[in-house]
Amino acid sequence: MPLAALEVGSLDVRVVDHRYHVQLEAVVDAPAAAVARVLTDYTGYAALDPAVRSVDVLGRTASGQVLLRTHIRACAAVFCRNVVRTEMVTEEGGRLVAEVVPAASDLRRGVTRTQWREEGDRTRVWYQSDFETAFWVPEVIARRFAAGSLRESVLRLWQSVEERARDG
16 A cells, blocks of 8 residues: 555644634545545544544434544644534535534534535545633643644544545
């Protein structure tokens, strides 16, 4: 099996006033249908990123949205915390929008948008996540370490999506 060939066009990670912003544009070396299958296999997310401990599908709304609860072990330098994130996910052709349910999460707010488009036998993806924690993170940790940890996590996630999509 050849090594993953994820081509990152851009990756921006910022932490400003305890608000986290991630934006990625990349080309995944796998067909769009396979990428979509991986992205909608919610319980499989734990295999994509070691920080994700588990994902529970809590149900679907009458309009088809998926309610997920994710348990994450978030670490930046020596600061680690178990984080619960509950989201309502809207699935549209080639697009996922996950909105945080603050009352059931350790996040004050958050939205993640993922889009993908077929490009031959590869897939162009756009990923954007904006969130704010409901817990205190020391400023020095947030600015010096959290952005780097988040950057590594996003790259690892998309490399794993690519590998899993290619493996079928």
